Amino acid sequence: MPANLSFEALPAAVDAGEIDTVMVALVDMQGRLMGKRFHAAHFLDNPDETHCCNYLLATDIEMVTVPGYQATGWAAGYGDYVMKPDLTTLRRLPWAPGTAFCMVDLYDHHTHELVPHAPRSVLRRQIERARALGHEPMMATELEFYLFAQGYKELFDAGYRGLTPTARHNVDYALTGTFADEPVMRALRNGLYGAGIPVENSKGEAEAGQHEINVKYSDALDTADMHVLVKAATKEIAQAHGQSATFMAKYRHGRAGSSSHVHQSLFRDGANAFHDPNAEHGMSDLMRHYLAGQLAHAEALTCFLAPYVNSYKRFVTGLFAPTKAIWSIDNRTAGFRVCGDGTRGVRVECRIGGADLNPYLACAALLAAGLDGVERKLELEPQFSGDAYAAEAARQIPKTLGDAARALDASAMLRAAFGDAVIDHYVRAAEWELEEQNRVVTDWELARGYERA
Numbered sequence: 001m002p003a004n005l006s007f008e009a010l011p012a013a014v015d016a017g018e019i020d021t022v023m024v025a026l027v028d029m030q031g032r033l034m035g036k037r038f039h040a041a042h043f044l045d046n047p048d049e050t051h052c053c054n055y056l057l058a059t060d061i062e063m064v065t066v067p068g069y070q071a072t073g074w075a076a077g078y079g080d081y082v083m084k085p086d087l088t089t090l091r092r093l094p095w096a097p098g099t100a101f102c103m104v105d106l107y108d109h110h111t112h113e114l115v116p117h118a119p120r121s122v123l124r125r126q127i128e129r130a131r132a133l134g135h136e137p138m139m140a141t142e143l144e145f146y147l148f149a150q151g152y153k154e155l156f157d158a159g160y161r162g163l164t165p166t167a168r169h170n171v172d173y174a175l176t177g178t179f180a181d182e183p184v185m186r187a188l189r190n191g192l193y194g195a196g197i198p199v200e201n202s203k204g205e206a207e208a209g210q211h212e213i214n215v216k217y218s219d220a221l222d223t224a225d226m227h228v229l230v231k232a233a234t235k236e237i238a239q240a241h242g243q244s245a246t247f248m249a250k251y252r253h254g255r256a257g258s259s260s261h262v263h264q265s266l267f268r269d270g271a272n273a274f275h276d277p278n279a280e281h282g283m284s285d286l287m288r289h290y291l292a293g294q295l296a297h298a299e300a301l302t303c304f305l306a307p308y309v310n311s312y313k314r315f316v317t318g319l320f321a322p323t324k325a326i327w328s329i330d331n332r333t334a335g336f337r338v339c340g341d342g343t344r345g346v347r348v349e350c351r352i353g354g355a356d357l358n359p360y361l362a363c364a365a366l367l368a369a370g371l372d373g374v375e376r377k378l379e380l381e382p383q384f385s386g387d388a389y390a391a392e393a394a395r396q397i398p399k400t401l402g403d404a405a406r407a408l409d410a411s412a413m414l415r416a417a418f419g420d421a422v423i424d425h426y427v428r429a430a431e432w433e434l435e436e437q438n439r440v441v442t443d444w445e446l447a448r449g450y451e452r453a
Contacts, residue, residue, distance in 0.1 A: 004196030005100055007047065007087045013100075014040045020098045024050065024085055026106055027119045027224075029429055030061050030307075031358035033232050035083070035104065047087065049107075051080040057106070057118060057425075061308075066432045071117060071425060081115055082107040089225055094194035095187065095237050101195070103225055117425040119360035120221075122418060126367040127220055129417070133374065135266040135273060137220040137367050141227045144205050144212045144258035144355050145234060145245045147181055152235075152244045163251070165209025166243065178204040178211070185211065187237050195233070197226045206320060207256040217263065220363050227260075227359035249306065249354030250313040257314030257321050258355035262366060263339065265347040266290065266374075274346050281329060281341040288380040291327055291348050293373020294336060294366060295381065295395070298325035298352070300411035302397060303404040303430055304365040305353035309437045312400050314354050317389045322351045324394040326384040333388035335397055352397055361426070368417035405430035 005013065013019040022043040025035035034056050055078045058069045065074070072078055089103040106118040114121040130137045148155070149164040171177035178185070185202050192199045198216035205212045213234070215226050231247055238245040250257040265274040266286060274287035294301065302325075306312055314321045320332055327348075328334035329341050337349040348370075353362050372378075388394060398404040408414065409427045 004091045004194070007090055010040070010090065010100065011044060014044065018098070019092070019100050021096075021100070023093070023096075023099060023101045024083060024104050025101065026052065026056065026081075026083060026104050027228055027358070027360060028056050028059070029119065029358065029426070031119070031228055031231070031356075031360070033228055037099075040100070047085060049082050049084045050104075051109070052083050052106075054079055054081045054109075054115075056081070057115065060429070060432055060436070066428070068428050068432070069425060070421065071115075080109045081118075082109055082112070091196045092194065093191075093233075095191040095233055095240070101229070116419055117422045119358055119364075120224075122422060123221060123224055123360040123364040123367075126364045126371070126417065129371055130266065130367060133371065135268055137363075138217055138265050138267050138272075139220045139223040139363055140215060140217045140263040141223060141353075141359055141363075142212055142214055142259070142261045142263070143227065143230055143234075143247070144210060144260070145231075145247050146207070146209045146251060146258065147184060147211060147238060148209065148244050148246070150244060151242050152239060155244060165207075167204070167208045169208050170206060171204030171208065171210070172206040174204045181211065184238055184241050184243060185213075187241070188213065188234055191233055191237060192230060195229065197229060205256070205258075210256065210258065220367065224359040224363055247355040249308070249311040249356045253313065256319045257316070259314070259321060259351065260353045260355045260357050260359070260362070262350045262353055262359075262362060263347050264290075264350070264363075264366060264370070266370075272344055272346065274348075275344050281338065282343060282346045283338065283341070286374060287346065287348070289373045289377050290370035291336060291338075291373070292378035292380040293371065293376070294348070294350065294369045295325060295327060296373065296378060297369040297411065297413055298335065298395065299398055299404065299407035300414055301365045301369055302352060303401070303408040303426065304361040305350070305357055306398075306401070306404065307358065307361075307430070307433075308356055309401050309433055311354045311356055312398070312404075315397055315399070322388065323397055324384075324388045324391055325352070325397050326388055326391070326394050327380075328384045328388065331384070331388065334384055335388075338383075364418070365414065368414060372413050372417070401430055402434055405434070 025033040083104040106115040147166040202213045276284035322335040325335040327336040340346045
């Protein structure tokens, strides 16, 4: 779906007083929007490029300048990247009056090439690879999140204690149970739709205060662009209503985690190339090879699907997050579920990813693995049937970030697809996350050991 504001129409919107600000945004390693707000008149006169500090792709979630990156650092002086607006993404933001928004791609200030480890660049490279094979990657992400009664500042000042979900019980699919949250959810659905993001629906999810929002299937880059805007809009709209939202994979043990399932297929000539009406389950040979590639590389993929220490606390038996990297037909206990079997909508749903993933990196890694299966014509293993949680011999999803990072570091496939420098960059990000975990004394340790140790 094209964005809802063309660059050619922007001058009239500015002259009419409808638009006075243009936000330009890159996506950082954590999948967050970073950038600048321009006066709209200046943006009209200077739409080609601007600049940002290259530390934006070398910090952690707290914006700490992390040592050990080869791409930049104090020794290199933290220079600039060039931000080039992708004017096809220009859109209005109804939840931010008078504001338009535009994604940017990052270019090296000296070589004028795309920055290889920039998340949008990583995904672009895999899309080009698929197109060279005659396929258009189509994807969708299902985002889950929690709404809390308190605002962000209130919770920050309280040390994130006393979190109060907006619901008091499981509201999965409950229309009456989610009615109280409709001021936020209606504003979110309508705001996103007004921004040119084709929202299909929202629903209560499987825990108190948890919600899911779904956006229409689209090409892979558009899907990732919409994903980051959905997250930003959810937080901003919740905040405008005095509430807050979190996309943590697991905000509390004993509660269900929040996922970002990724639906995928390859199209050719406008039709789903995964569908073969004469094949078992309607799955074409192309689809079977693609899925076999993802299963073969599931361990290495996980670092991009679950990028934080917290991410792995979501993989719990009985709470709908998978623990086994296997495939099955319409089975929510499997890491890879085939949806729409026997129909033109047949597709792969990867259920491993949490709501904290970076959609560009996750989609790129899934696509790279699938294309490897296609190129090598990997044979798909038999489908699993039954309760995958109980399948002790089945292929495991890595249990910790350290396990996933080691698998990523050792992946010859992803190193060939992304480049050694890109893989080294994100392995370093995982190492830093682990170093910080090992350094920090947690509330759990204090409560457990203060008196009794």
